[in-house]
Amino acid sequence: MSERIDIAVIGGGPAGLSAAVNAVARGKSVRLFSAGENPLEKAENVDNYLGFYKISGAEMMQKFRLHAESLGITPEKGRVVNIMPMGDRFLINFGGNIVEASAVILAIGVAKAKEIPGEGVLLGRGVSYCATCDGMLYRNKNALVWGLAPDAVEETNFLSSIGVKVMLVAKGERPEELNSQIPFISGAVSEVVGEDFVTAARVGDDIHRTDGIFILRSAIAPAALVPGLETEKGYIKVSRDMETGIAGLYAAGDCTGTPLQISKAIGEGLIAAQNAAKFIDKSKS
């Protein structure tokens, strides 16, 4: 386990970068974990952020990032799979490494993913969100990967390599990197079928028998990310201090609710960072 840091920021969008910049400004040690591309990158034109107008989203993100980098904050690319509140600290599973932090700021954006029928009730009974966590339990069994994230191909190859009889479902054409012996179906899973345990998955009009289904989305629902985290209509519940119901855990930006705008995200990032810093100072004294 690496050395404990003060604040872990999850998410490299405007809210996350704002939180990181303000946490460093308060003398805290910070690591910023980012899953990848931010939706702002794709905005052709941004006109609703005071002082910056007629600017592309990509250019704006670049400025935000440069600001963070000037303070020594380099976003670390990878997936945060779980965050475990331990009472006096947090354990963060960052791509298979455990990082320890005194406070955490979630700036994870909005998960566009909608749960499909059967998914929630069969979670842990054949439905899994983590190939590297549960893959070994499906050795010599059938499993289906529904790939909605860029790393799904890699995860499917991993499952195959440990002896899972796996097939990949994803939109578009068969990915080149997919090992040649793994079956590929172009499409989307619309339903997980099973009574007590998963027995099949529906893809279009076809039913595929399977013992397990790995649903790999870019965004993980907040409640699946942190055990005990309270949400409302998919958004994380926060106080005016951007504190969640869990002490030391803050949230900022789109993940806390509408309006889904840059200025709100940046303001919330600031508030979350200030209060996280206060929280740490208080618990140290």
Next chain:
Amino acid sequence: MSASIVHPNVSEFDALLKGDKPVLVDFWAEWCMPCRMLGPVIEQLGEKYAGRVAVAKVNVDEQPDLAARYRIQSIPTVLIFNKGELVDTQVGLRQADVYAKVLDSIIDK
């Protein structure tokens, strides 16, 4: 490794179930990162309930028969037994108080 946690094989586990204490068992594996995050929580519980609850860890690779018996398909999975009967199943990570509440409700009866 905490002294308050037992690592039973099949017959030892069956003996625990027949014992007079409630049993909390954490199914885990070396390669499972979330399981390793739950580890300290289970240890806390082992210490907190020492002498009142049998807190056990079962490595699914070493005890596949126990994992199969309870149809463990995702780890970590924590099962809680009272008088030999399964009373609670928690799949995935939970905060310590989730398990503590279940254990307290059994012990208080």
